[in-house]
Amino acid sequence: MNEIENKKNFSGFNGNQLKLFAIIAMTIDHVTCALWPQIPNYHYEWWIILLHMIGRLTAPIMWFMVAEGYHHTHDVKKYASRLFIFAIISHFAYNFAFGIPFTPFKTGFFNQTSVMWSLAWAVVLLFIHDNERCKFPSFLKVIITFAVCAITFPSDWSCIAVLAIAYINRFYGNLKRQIIAMMCCVFMYSIVWFFCIDKVYAFVQLGVITVWPFMANYNGQRGKWKGMKWFFYLYYPLHLVLVGILRITLYGNVGLIVGGQ
Numbered sequence: 001m002n003e004i005e006n007k008k009n010f011s012g013f014n015g016n017q018l019k020l021f022a023i024i025a026m027t028i029d030h031v032t033c034a035l036w037p038q039i040p041n042y043h044y045e046w047w048i049i050l051l052h053m054i055g056r057l058t059a060p061i062m063w064f065m066v067a068e069g070y071h072h073t074h075d076v077k078k079y080a081s082r083l084f085i086f087a088i089i090s091h092f093a094y095n096f097a098f099g100i101p102f103t104p105f106k107t108g109f110f111n112q113t114s115v116m117w118s119l120a121w122a123v124v125l126l127f128i129h130d131n132e133r134c135k136f137p138s139f140l141k142v143i144i145t146f147a148v149c150a151i152t153f154p155s156d157w158s159c160i161a162v163l164a165i166a167y168i169n170r171f172y173g174n175l176k177r178q179i180i181a182m183m184c185c186v187f188m189y190s191i192v193w194f195f196c197i198d199k200v201y202a203f204v205q206l207g208v209i210t211v212w213p214f215m216a217n218y219n220g221q222r223g224k225w226k227g228m229k230w231f232f233y234l235y236y237p238l239h240l241v242l243v244g245i246l247r248i249t250l251y252g253n254v255g256l257i258v259g260g261q
Contacts (some may be wrong), residue, residue, distance in 0.1 A: 031057020
């Protein structure tokens with residue numbers, strides 16, 4: 001029996017509560033981007049960095065919950081299809097929020113679409129590497145893994161989100177190994193940020209470690225309100241549209257983050 005099964009029916013955070021924490025942290029992070037843009041000049045005031053550190057809680061909770069969703073879904077194809085539809089809708093909302101052209105690669109290869117693109121492809125990769133559900137030969141699985149990493153490279157959190165989810169799933173039930181593997185992936189991402197984008201923000205990315213106590217206190221339950229899944233699907237693009245309106249109101253049609261025009 002793994003750690004998650006041992007925690008069931010005990011006190012702690014359920015899935016709905018973790019998603020709520022992610023929503024709050026995400027909103028703080030994105031509104032901070034709108035009020036104090038990262039480009040053309042990144043603000044290094046400690047309190048702005050702190051707000052972005054709070055925002056680092058969002059991505060790892062998403063990764064963790066995608067792995068959980070994969071384990072509990074009865075229809076992987078339906079689950080993946082829903083995420084892909086969500087990713088397409090979110091592409092326009094995300095790019096509008098931060099002043100990124102809707103057509104990819106006009107401003108480079110970073111932040112060309114939302115992290116939802118990576119989450120959707122991560123489910124595909126989990127299926128490919130699921131020996132009970134997929135009987136592809138090993139060499140083909142390796143080729144598909146590299147292909148998925150290439151496809152998701154331009155998104156927010158890049159292919160790191162896919163790799164983090166893959167390792168969280170691989171070490172399902174072993175929190176310590178999940179955290180170590182996830183942080184190794186994020187460390188690679190931070191190195192890219194340090195040498196290619198922004199040295200300070202490279203260290204901010206390591207703030208995903210703050211998810212540890214939240215994952216440690218996950219009780220394995222979904223939560224009573226079944227509508228949380230749909231609430232998140234609606235809230236994500238809607239809040240991005242509002243961030244985009246705030247961006248245009250304050251600065252006009254300019255980019256707020258790396259990848260913006």
